[in-house]
Amino acid sequence: MVQSAEHNINPEKISANALKVLDALTTAGFEAYLVGGGVRDLLLGLSPKDFDIATSASPEEIKPLFRNCRLIGRRFRLAHVVFGREVIEVATFRADHGQGEGGESRADGRIVRDNVFGTVEEDALRRDFTINALYYANHDAAVLDFVGALEDIKSRTLRLIGEPDVRVKEDPVRCLRAARFSAKLGFDVATDVRQAMTEHAHLLRDIPPARLFEEVLKLFHSGHAVQSFDKLREFDLLQYLFPVADDRLKRDDARFEAFVYQALQNTDDRIAEGKPVTPAFLYAVMLWPQVEKLAQDYLDEEPPVTAILRAADSVVTAQMAYTSLPKRFSVPMREIWAMQPRLERYQGKRALHLLRSARFRAGYDFLLLRSHVDSNLRERADWWTKTQESHPVEPDHGRRFPRTRSGKSSRSGTKSRAS
């Protein structure tokens, strides 16, 4: 173990609430450290999203130290110390039993299902990448490194702790995490990790779609969507998340590629500007060409909107076997799609009516995106832009818009309200 006081962590960048929790735990006689992504980001001069704490105190010992402390989780209990909108997550040091050695459990009486409490070193060894296993003790401002993480930070390398084959097989989601961290931090993935990823990534097929949905959100809604997507393609992981999109890109569909990258760039821009983003839009983009293609086959029998919705049913059902999408997002996603034929055709009164519908903004944003790669749609997109400007929607209505709205144009005052 290396205990280093030579680091560039600026304690002023640590949340005051996290420092309070560290303080309270050490004062009560427990070991307590800042750990994980927070320490990594501080060392890299980034601003951490959140601060996690690891401690020798058990959940039952943590709880009485804080007024606003909830114990959560069934499989492994964690403490959440709540300060208004900020939640500091406090976890007891844990050791994964039998890690890589066949998974026999250690019957030492402290097993919580497949977890046992452990020492700080054991806690470090069960983490995924070395750079995510650094511990920062506030009382003496030292960084603890059990796994060569400081060197990996210096050489900007993502290295799995332990045997990469074993660690990837144990949890294939680590492949997606490698792509994500490599995108976010601009780190190289160590050669042996790449090899293990190539060999075992297919195990991602057995990961529940709901867990993969969570990873999709982290990959695409953390401000590095473009780089994350590039890394997924580089490591050939896209097939496990969005197989249809992967297939198109592998067949060099340049139009679709431009469409997707424009959407990812818009997402990154919105996040940089502090605007809300929704997975409904991202999924709408990834699945659109398939919906459009299938709908084509139904057009002889059905009107365009019905054809789209019928196509949507089968495309969405197939996608849910890979990554799920909760209903609160899949409903607006369908509405975005269903609005496309209307946006392409409506004039006059019907157009004004559509303009006032709750999902107009998202549908219109989607049409704009399509018009980026399809010059036939440009005139229509411009028409809607102008029509909106000359018929601003009353502000009350704006509130019912989906989370993709950019707000401004739909929130002009009642003075200019459409007649």
Ligand code: ATP
């Ligand atoms: P971010 O800044 O994106 O949140 P993070 O490193 O904090 O990055 P989290 O997913 O929040 O990532 O996880 C917190 C910590 O928990 C990680 O730093 C890592 O030490 C550990 N961890 C998370 N997921 C895994 C996993 N699948 N396998 C092993 N360790 C993990």
Ligand code: MG
């Ligand atoms: Mg985190």
